[in-house]
């Protein structure tokens with residue numbers, strides 16, 4: 001279900017433990033099934049795609065009508081509510097800052113200080129959730145400005161955290177909002193984007209097998225947006241147990257939505273209006289990652305007349321005012337926890353203090369990423385979970401080829417990455433280009449190897465030779481991942 005499974009699995013296990021402890025009808029987490037189209041279990045025969053104006057589209061969902069299944073003791077509304085509450089509390093309590101850092105350590109090398117700062121800030125956000133009333137309203141979100149070299153793990157840290165917390169995660173490039181059509185009032189689309197998919201799935205759930213009826217869909221959509229369906233109870237089928245007995249329960253729309261807000265980190269479909277409820281949800285749980293913020297900073301250059309002339313840092317042809325966009329971002333920073341990720345050369349040419357004062361003020365927490373060293377590169381290759389070498393080994397096992405890397409080969413890959421980065425620093429992304437270069441021939445030829453299950457030792461010399469050849473033949477400098 002989730003390829004970055006480990007941390008999610010831990011969380012699922014806790015939820016499942018909770019569910020079985022509470023004598024729920026299944027050991028599986030029924031709500032986890034909401035995460036992927038083809039894992040839905042509810043009454044539906046056909047799908048309706050609101051983007052398709054012809055109304056003829058069919059989704060690839062193949063649910064079954066509720067009456068196709070027989071019912072087993074169902075949860076009462078009160079029980080379902082209680083479970084939903086407990087689940088969301090569990091989600092809040094799963095990771096203390098120290099545990100979060102521990103989890104991150106499995107995937108992200110070095111960066112001890114930023115990890116600590118970020119983990120603490122994230123925890124604070126969850127503490128704030130537990131406080132209500134005026135005191136809560138007077139608290140400002142602790143937005144974080146993360147800056148540092150390209151490919152040092154900025155995005156990676158937040159991706160992992162979002163997965164860990166099952167929080168909605170959206171990454172946007174600030175410069176996108178300097179493009180025509182995305183400027184000004186449209187800036188709120190950053191947040192709105194999160195919700196289009198959720199609305200669509202909930203409506204499918206509500207409409208059951210009758211989703212082909214476009215008028216009915218639109219009518220329900222309106223009711224949904226007006227909050228009229230919040231207390232509507234949906235059937236959720238719980239996947240079969242060992243004996244393949246299907247079971248179902250009732251859950252309120254508002255609870256499903258709430259849960260889905262928490263679990264969705266996926267691609268997004270159509271836009272819906274931003275309402276207060278959504279705003280509140282994103283305030284509490286969402287992670288919005290604003291990339292390329294430094295590109296909004298103008299550089300100041302002296303023109304011939306000796307006067308100061310302001311130029312957009314990224315492109316002189318940018319249509320909308322970059323400074324304007326900085327101000328447009330303010331309400332978002334007020335309303336949400338935002339991780340700001342300055343990109344390549346991030347705040348190297350310009351400093352965080354070059355941002356509009358108001359913007360700086362809303363990002364009180366600063367975390368500076370360390371520049372990764374050769375030793376860090378070695379650790380990334382050797383010690384992180386699901387690392388590039390493990391991936392390569394597993395892929396080649398499919399072809400009945402066993403790859404083995406000698407220690408000095410790994411050292412050499414790290415060393416060459418550092419050297420190639422001197423030309424153009426893409427940080428740990430470089431490792432990917434180097435590993436690909438080393439394995440290019442083997443990957444190509446593996447299916448044709450006559451001897452099956454042979455072991456191939458990758459040595460330092462082999463690494464050297466392959467990378468040097470590749471580097472001479474190709475321009476690595478423009479590599480991006």
Ligand SMILES: Nc1ncnc2c1ncn2[C@@H]1O[C@H](COP(=O)(O)OP(=O)(O)OP(=O)(O)O)[C@@H](O)[C@H]1O
Pocket residue numbers: 107108109110111148149150151152153154155156157341342343344345346372380384427428429
């Ligand atoms: N500290 C790290 N530990 C492990 N892997 C890392 C680390 N830093 C980067 N990587 C690897 O490099 C890739 C690129 O890193 P990431 O996307 O986090 O870069 P970034 O710091 O956000 O850079 P940019 O500013 O260019 O967006 C990641 O997918 C990850 O595989």
